[in-house]
Structure formats: structure tokens, C-alpha cells
Amino acid sequence: MKFKRLNRVTIKDIAQEAGVSYSTVSRVLNHYEHVRPDKRQRVWSAVTRLGYVANPQARSLAGGRSHMVGLLVPELGNAYIGQVVRGIDEALAEAQYELMLYTTHRQRTKESTFVRTLTYGMTDGLLLLVPTEPQAYLETLHEERFPYVVIDHQGFDDFSPTVIAKNYQAAFDATRYLIELGHRRIGFIRGLKHLSSAIERHKGYRAALEAHGLEYDPSLVVDGDFLQGPSYAATQALLDRPDPPTAIFASNDLSAFGAMDAVRVRGLSIPDDISILGFDDIPQAASVRPALTTVRQPLVEMGRIAVQLLFTYIEDPDRPCERIELDTALIIRDSCAPPTR
Amino acid sequence: MKFKRLNRVTIKDIAQEAGVSYSTVSRVLNHYEHVRPDKRQRVWSAVTRLGYVANPQARSLAGGRSHMVGLLVPELGNAYIGQVVRGIDEALAEAQYELMLYTTHRQRTKESTFVRTLTYGMTDGLLLLVPTEPQAYLETLHEERFPYVVIDHQGFDDFSPTVIAKNYQAAFDATRYLIELGHRRIGFIRGLKHLSSAIERHKGYRAALEAHGLEYDPSLVVDGDFLQGPSYAATQALLDRPDPPTAIFASNDLSAFGAMDAVRVRGLSIPDDISILGFDDIPQAASVRPALTTVRQPLVEMGRIAVQLLFTYIEDPDRPCERIELDTALIIRDSCAPPTR
């Protein structure tokens, strides 16, 4: 029952091997400046010779960095999240940091408990990806000056460092593209109503309509919850109208896929009978047929940038709050064309 | 630059609060038997009163369990992996364990370095999901009696605890289903050649053919690498033949989607002109049109079972190697029908 401890080479072993005190070893390992070059050399060679691997536990316990960051995600198995996590993952690996992953869906009421555990010396910082109710703990985190960065959440406070895409502008531009193609009745599949990204995209859609002298028709807006199934059903409803839209702007690619399914099932063709425009540009968007015209969010980059930003706070917890808004791009593929009706 | 330590309540605080020594607190926390009930009571009440949260670092450093397990995955953002991870995630959460996630793609040559770091007191055990070259470290792990479980990898050793689906049987049954539907020319989209699951499925396909008196035709077998794009191209090749197959069995759902794209692009209909059969039953399989007939792997369950198995080894590292093979099920939806040619 006793847990086996593997005998590993420790800092002491390499101190002995290099013939220095073990605090010197620690200094070398942590890239301290004032160490005589020859000793530094001896230490490193001993490190490689003995195959030393630092023990993060001890390191963090002793008050140093743990070289881990915690990541809170709502769920896995979603391409959008997967891409962002990939960016985070890569950037972290480059900096020799490790990832502690928390999936909040497993105990949604205890999102804040996780945050407490995570901040307990276990990680050097936190990355919060589309958090649901961050208000509960963000303030505490900030007061304790615990480094964290929020990703893809239009915060309602002014102290939370954030990385987010320009959702409003992107949706505005995409809608304008459809309008310029000649569409007048443009359906909109809305995302999860409580997520700021969904709200912003909806606003952008509406604003573009009005900016071009088109009336905003609420009955053309249906709920897709960012999911393929619900969007499929919602699109059916749109198609059942006496005057169905000639184009549909979906709040994310998954919704666009659902819309495509619904259109196809009626024997209609994309983009001849109806245009479909998505949002995100997940890998699948390019491989689906017809290839999806969509708004590209720099997903991987969002992850990478969030990591960079987090590092600045780990370096200096008192740095003022920074908010990074990323540009998007309209990727024109084959699912949109001028209306034929 | 100094890393801020948040002042948390420690075992000493609650020792004082409960009026006992802090080793007693430790005993209570670890469910030791010989502690007087009233003291046990006082300790627990102090714990809740002060809101004590254990420090996993210290716990593990001191030789106890870290209550973390490491998970090695090849990549994220793939529905198949996402589902398995979900199962792992859920089972771990229920047991109050945390997850350390490693994505090997980020340094594929250093898969073994990760394993070393992970085993270094950082985790109580390891979960290896479709590892690429586990031979390099599995033996060491086993010799050190470090608890680990391999998921979805047909090992070549007899000491690695494993959880895997019955790939051979599943592929055999699926192929037979197609044969019984009346198909005689059945194409096969093969998966990543070095993965045992892909190899087994291919074997099952071939065996079923031969068991039913059909000749195995290598030219009907194309490579899809488990990916949608390559499978799309591979299917084109199949369709270009003078005598294209009337059914295609894809090694995973992603490949099946690629095949569907290719079929559709030619204006052919599924399943009237050609039947498509997948493998995995990722969520998308049900929402795609036509809904995909596919082999269901109990993905989430695989994850959960792997966790259970791992726990038995954490309890007793000397337990003999156990290998769990999970049944699959053929999920009949709309993408397969009798051939019309």
C-alpha cells in the first residue's frame, strides 16, 4: 500500500558530482547570473551526465515556480476548444511549462473550488477558456494578484487580462459580405445566449443589416446553441417559412454544418439555392463539401498569445491589466454566392 | 519577481484549531484507523470551518499520493480522443483525482522524457492513449512498478495493462453486415498503418471477406490515415475505377466523412449508389446526413475503465497485468443499403 518512491537523481547528487554546494546547483539551474563560468559548466555537464530531471513538486513547495499552468475549459472534444488548447499547449511546451487541465463540465457548480485548488501552489498561473461564471472568483484572483488570463470572454470587469477576437467587427464584416453579394433576407443562427462572443456576433449581424438599410427581422434569428443538432432543427424552421432566407449566417462552424445538413436534406443546393456562412474556421470547415466560407478566428494563435500574456503576469503580478483583441479574416470558399431568387 | 505565496490554511492551523498535534490531523485526513472518534470529529469540523484545502505538492513530496494522474495523448481537437478523455476526466473527478495532460505531438521525440518527468513524484500513475512508440519506456515503467494503463494499443508485450476495443471482431462483423446486404465489391479505407487498431480492423475486414468466399482484392484497399482529407482523395481513386466498389468500409468516422464528401461531389447518392460504413461512432456520426452507419466503440467507457484499472495498480503495484477488451456494437443508421448495381 505504501507508495513507491523511485530513486531519482537529485540536486544533491549533481552537487557532489560537480563538486559544488547544492545551492550553487540551484542557482545554475535557475539561470542565476553570478556563478563562475567554470562551475556553471561543471554543473551542467553533471546534469546531463546523470540525467537529472527537476522535481517540480519540491521546487514549487520551496517557494519557486512550479512551471505548471492550470487551464480551465468547459469541455473537450470540440474542435474550437481543441485548436485553442493546441496553441496553449505548444507555447507552454516551448517555455518548458506543463499543463494542468480542468474540465469544468464535470462539476460546473464547483468551478471556483477548482480555481482554489489550482492556485494553491500547484500552478504559477491560470488560463480560463470561455468561463461560464467567472465573476465568482475573478475578483479574488485579482486581489491576490494571482496571474491569470481569460480567453474568449468579453469580461464585464476592467481588471481581467483578456485575449479575444473582434467578434462584433467580424460578424459585421461577414454580414456585409453577404449583403454585397446581393442577399436581402439573411437568416442568423445564434450561439449560446449567455456567452459574450455569441452576443457580440449577433450585435454585429444586426448592425451590418441596419447600416445597409435593411430591416432587422427577429423572426429570421433562430437559436443554434453553437451545436450542430439544434442548428439543424433551427434551420428547418427557417426553411419552412413562406419566404425563406437566401443566406444563413451561422454563429459558428458547427452550426453552419447543421444548417448545411438541413438544406441538403430538402434537396436544395449550396450555394445556388442558399448561401451558408460560418464562424471559427475549424479544420473541418475546409474539408466539408462545399467548402465552408467562414470567419477565421486565429484559434491557435489565441492560445499562444494568452500564454505569452500570462507569462508577463507571472513575471510581474502587478502589471496593469491588458486586453488583446485579435483580428479575424473572412475566408471565402464555396458556400456563398449571389442569390438566384 | 519573487513569486507570491498565498497564505492558505495549513494542516498546522487546523491542528491548533482542533487542539491536536498536526500528525493526528494528517492521520484523520488520510483516513487512518486508530484515531479517537471525538478527535476525528474535531478535526473534520475544523477542516470545514477553516476551509482547508490540502496542498498536493507537499503531500506528494512527503511521500504520499499526489492525487494526480498523467495522461499522454497524441493530440487534442479530435473527437475520438475527446470522448475518451471525457470518460477519463469524469472518472477521475469522481475519485477526487486531478489530470495532468501531455500532448505528445508537441515533442514527439521526447515522449519518454515526459514519461520520466511525470513519474517523478508528480503523478500516482499514467494513462497512455494510443501511444506511438511505447516500447521505449513501457519496460522501465513496468520494472519500476510504476502504475500505468495503455488505452487503445494492441501491445506487443505481456506485462502492460491495457484497455482496448475488439477491433478485429468489430471489423469482421461490420464487413459481414455489408456482405449480407448483398455487396460484393467492398472498398476499405485503412487507418494509420503503424497503429495496432488500424491493423486489426484491416485484418477483420479481410477475414470476413474470405470467410464468405469473397476474394480479398488489395486494390480495393486505400490509405486514409484516419483523416478526412486523405480519405477524400483516396475515395476519389476508388471511384475512378472502371468497377468502383458498391460499399466502402472506413477505418474511422473521420475517414467515412471524407468518403461521403467524395461520393457527394460526384453527384452520387448515399446509400443508393454507394454505401458507407464508419468506425468509432463519434457524436458527429449521428448528426451528419445521411446519418452514418458505424461501429460504436465505447469511447467514454474506455476512458472510465482505464481509470478504474489504473486505480487497482495504484493500490497494488504488484498486481498481475490485466487486459480488458471491450465489445463494440454496429449502429445501423442511414448510410448503408443493398447495392443497386
Add this chain to the structure above:
DNA sequence: ATGAAAGCGCTAACAG
């Protein structure tokens, strides 16, 4: 049954 004390491996003052 329970307190005292010795570390786990490492970092960070503190002296030289």
C-alpha cells in the same frame, strides 16, 4: 492512540 521529529527536493535569504 498520539505527539515529536525527521525528512521529501528544492529555493531563498544570510553570511561571508
Add this chain to the structure above:
DNA sequence: CTGTTAGCGCTTTCAT
């Protein structure tokens, strides 16, 4: 510049 020393929070003997 570098060795010494005191912990970080917790588990685990070892006594009692």
C-alpha cells in the same frame, strides 16, 4: 561569487 541554513506543507517512523 558561493556555502550554510532555514523552511515550504505534509507523511511517516519512532517513541510514548
